[in-house]
Amino acid sequence: MTVTALLVSHEGARWLPAVLTGLRDQQLPPDRILAVDTGSGTDTLGLLTDALGSDAVHSYDGSFPDAVRHALAMIDTEWVWILHDDANPEPRALLELVAAAEAHDADIFGPKLREWPSLRRLLELGVTISATGRRETGLERGEYDQGQHDEVRESLAVNTAGMLVRREVLEKLGGFDPELPLFATDLDFGWRAARAGHRTLVIPQAVVFHAEAGHRGQRRTKLLGRRTRTHRAEREAALFVLLANDTGRRLPWQVVRLMFGSFVRMLGYLLVRSPGHAADELVALFNVYSRPGRIRAARRSRRAAQDGDPVDVRRLLSPWWVPYRHGLDAISDLANAAANEGRDAAERRRAARMEAAAEAQSSLGAHSHAGRLSVSDDEDAAMAPDSGLLVRIVTSPMAMVSILFVLVSLYAAREAFGPLAGGALSPAPSSNADWWRLVTEGWHRIGQGTDAPEPGYVLPFALTASIPFFTPTVVVGMLFLLAVPVAALGAWRVGRVVSELGSGYAASPWLVGWAVATYAVIPAASGAWGQGRFGVVASAALLPWFAHAALGFVEPSADRRWRAGWRCGLLLSLITAFTPVAWLFVLLVVVAVLAVGFGMAGQAMRPRSVWGPLVVVVAAPPVLLLPGTLGVLGHDVTAIFLEAGRLASTPGPVGLLAGRFDDLAAPVWIGLALVVPAAFAVLRARSRIAVVVCWLLIALAAVLAAVLSQITITLPAAEARPGLGFLLLVIHGALVVAVLVGATGLRAELSASGLSWRQPLALVLAGCALLVPLGGWAWWLVSGDDELGRPAADDVPAYMSQVTRSAPGHGVLLVRGDVESGLTWNVHRGDGTTLGEDEVLALTDPDKQLDADVGQLVSQPTPEVVARMSDHGLDYVVMPAPVDPQVAATLDAASGMTQASAADRSTRAWQFDERAPDDAIDGEGPWWHPWLLGLQILAILVIAVLCGPTRRDRR
């Protein structure tokens, strides 16, 4: 049998010398060598003519399929061995292929492709295509060739690099499809051959090394243009192959499946921050689907080339489940990356600590102390690597203390096992649909109907409550149960880093433990927990995590700084949703940092990756909380600085410093005890910078509090003041950090120096510092006065609640007070005012007409006024005890309404004779609300993706 080696080259000067050598070294030399060059420069052509002589080298300006077809006319041998300019055959390659061709009844043979230049890794042993268009080799990525796949087997297709094909088959099938110039050419050819009844065999004994230059984008081609959009071309080709070759019966299904599959892949690429790939995916789909004529023509030509019934090739295609396995792999890869991120950070810190320790050791020389620089943590030392988890927990004192801590905090917060309400906390709605309605609807059908914006925290609440088996009640309960442990965990993480960074000593677990205990009890000891200030409680839990994320700004890597920016932005948005003053405070801090930074080290601040992340942090909340930030414009703008929940009193100056909201809080002097050691911490020179930074933060918070406390927010129903809860947290948190940094490594320093006034002073300060967590926890566990409780039975009788729940148009007018000191009214709809609705109602301008009508109803009810009540969407009037006799008598005597029964004898109720229409309070929300909502969701998705861990394995 005769063989022609056909070498197709294109700008392959980098690999050609080796390929030509390989060709020359063949133990069974081909009968003829023909080279076709598709428009290379002179160096490639020169190499070819030098090696093969000018007769054997042809230039043809066209794609690979065209070049092959062009060369085919000049070939008269029985077989054609196709080689690429980046495919280097082993000396025995052709010998083995020809031997196989003689031994087996098949028309196409392929070698084993190994990676070039590594030479050891397997690339392909025959390929097939999955139903989603993925090129399937059946190999693991980077699998080493250890002879594990060395048997001859049938395959759908083999790579054109090293393919030995019978010339007449090549001619009969019309060569390679010119529609597929670069990618999937081999797959298409193999598929067509298989349908025509030709067998394709992989001969592992023949080895060709392949550089995959086109696939890796190492080769510039005219077809792909300057920017090689490899991925797009690959996808386009894959889609084309599938649509052109699949059986007609499966085609419609395939069309739909590929479209959805492409969208899913696109989302996947977006999630791993590869917008380029995602765009490629979309463009490829568009390119293929927008030209159905191309597919039709391709199918027609394939049908024409077919003589006789096509052979069923399904057994050669990859199994149906393969794409799903790939999807699963991708997800687990992502999860691993996220998990590794934390470990990476810990390892980087450990390494840095080692380095710092070594440095300190050398600089301090003989004065170093053995205990001070013990790098390995106690907990790590206790954890022998081979012991079981339980053993590790039981033998680690830190783990035992942590578990005890969580159990104690759960016990102290046990009231939250169950529905909770009281103080600033309204009862949770009975169904999560209420929260979703608040988020998605621009017109809220509460009160008399309103377009006031919903508070920002409703969206995270609704998202959390959407988890299966979660309800709004569970979400609120979890917030109050887990706030302290979550705050503690965050404080533990940030405390260890800060104490090391601030003092230069290794963090002491017991000191950080003190800081954790002190900080974590703030939500409870401040009274925020007991007063139902869930906004402050949530912010207290999130603040240490925010601080931990903010430490990423001092990372040397720009990518990590950006990551820190996005993460801080997301966390700050969440905190801002609960305590909006947080945004203002961080804005001031960022402005101050940028001002100082540019003022003192302008050059270092110049790169965008230094100041950009800081700007991201303050820019994120307004965008992520979009409907709220713009929706408030129609109302008093300062109202965005109201804390989450019902209006609650603001702390005074002493309370702010001591971390106490007036009543129902631990004694103020316990909180103030922390100020003394924090102030003295400034005296220690070694940790002074960190302590001063803490005090600057405190000063900034105090100034902001002083300014905000003078602001009055004019709500339609009353006047209010901005919530200062976040500033209270910042001040107390900064005090804790100042003491922590000031105390880290102090014991070793003091015990080394001679006895003086410093030791007794340190002892007194330590006593002060210890008092704060001990007093706080003791108060929470023992006294623990709070306003929380089970949601109280409503003043509205049950049968009325049924009516109000039936449609938003049905409401109950609740009138309270007496004629002498004034009456107040509000409207009960649905479940009554639930969590998330307080802020909306507080921002809503009261219905002037209804206000006037209610005023007339309780003093001189005319039939007209009574008739108007049903237009206002009111079915009942309820006057809870104590009932004002004059009003009750007036309503009793009014016509058009009848007395109704109430569960409680001291409560009076009346029913209007005319029933309110279901749509009494329907209205139109602002037209831009859905757009803002869409933007908000998009922004959240984008920032969530940007927060994700950095992928290492970029191609």
Add this chain to the structure above:
Amino acid sequence: MLVLGLAAMLLTGAALALQAPAAEQGVVEREAPQRQPLTEADVACPASSVSPEVSLASASTEEGDSETTLRSASAPAAEPVLVPLEAGNATRERAPTEAVIVHAEGATAPGLFAARFGGTGVTAAGECAAPAAETWFVGIGTSGVHSSELQLTNPDSGPAVADLELYSVDGPMDEVRSRGLTIAGNDSTRIDLSNLAPDRAELAMRVTVSRGRVAASVQDSYSVPGKKAAFDWLAASSTPTTSLMVPGLSRTADERTLVLANPGDAGGRVEVKITGTRSTFAPAGLEPIEVPAGEVVITDLTEQLKGQLEGDEDAALQLTSTVPVTGSMRAVVAGDLVQLPAVTAVSGQTAAMVPPSGDQALLLTTTNAGGGGFKVTFLGDKPSTWRGRLKPGTTTAVPVPDGTIGLLADGPAPYAGGVRTRTSKGSLFLPLRTLRFDQILPEVTPALPDE
């Protein structure tokens, strides 16, 4: 660096010093409620088997149209009869013998008051009560010698519900089930109290209205041993308070019994003083009266007061209590029963009806708090006025001209009083009452969401 740290601390201190103090959120400043003249008023007169007449008056100074009607409170609703009453005037009209509802609209509505008189030679006086949320009657009884009947009238078209609470000398009578008495619209109900709490000599009763509007009055009959039973209406006493007056004590009486009721949860003591024509003094030998929680206390003052009141002096009792109490005094004068309710002293305008016959005088008693120039306007066929200066802590008798139907008193200092009438058959007393001229227009505001 150290300087920066200290500066930050000082700045913190300064900022904290400038911070506004802790503040409650959402505090709403409320304005005083507005007032406007009444546009409608009702009073309900008790049934009287002997008197077909009702005395009506309006102390109104309003001008404009008015319409005053009389109708009997009985279902089916009787046709209202128009009454020629003018604002600022009084009249006597024939009326059905059942309970009667007087309804005024327009100018006569502010300051509407009425009464009906009965008994042979007019020895009984029944005020027509305005609907009230809470009414106290002290000194009712359900024994053979002393029995009482409660009349509840609902002037509105819808049903009304009233609750009764009874207090006896043994404490509150919780066992008496008298909650939720329903009175149909435009109807009146009579309740014989002996059916509720039989065989009790002295009771105090609180009538509260839980639904609608109800006017309450009590008819009392008392048998003086050896004489035939006398009846009188029992005027309502003040709601419990710590400072009370019992005006209208006559010089002579066969029997004087002070009945005090303490509905509270704490016991207390009541000091009794007498305000005569010249001064206020504590009667010799009268110890402060102990009033245990929830109990009715009866004190026979016949002997104690006998020597204290000289000549034809008119006097009043001043009661000062450590806990809120209410009470009344029952006197038997010339064989006739006189009920003197304990009232609170008020300043400003008050009014009382005058019986059609008898020897009448208006008694005005000032408190030690002050006196001043008083004015009395007599309404009737020949309107006239009386002006005089009253000293603090004294009782003054003002003669009532003949033909007077009603009178209005006006004074700058707290005072109490009433019209005392003596006839050959006995005596009767009608206390001065404050009138409702205004309607309070409550300030109505939307509630904060968390209320």
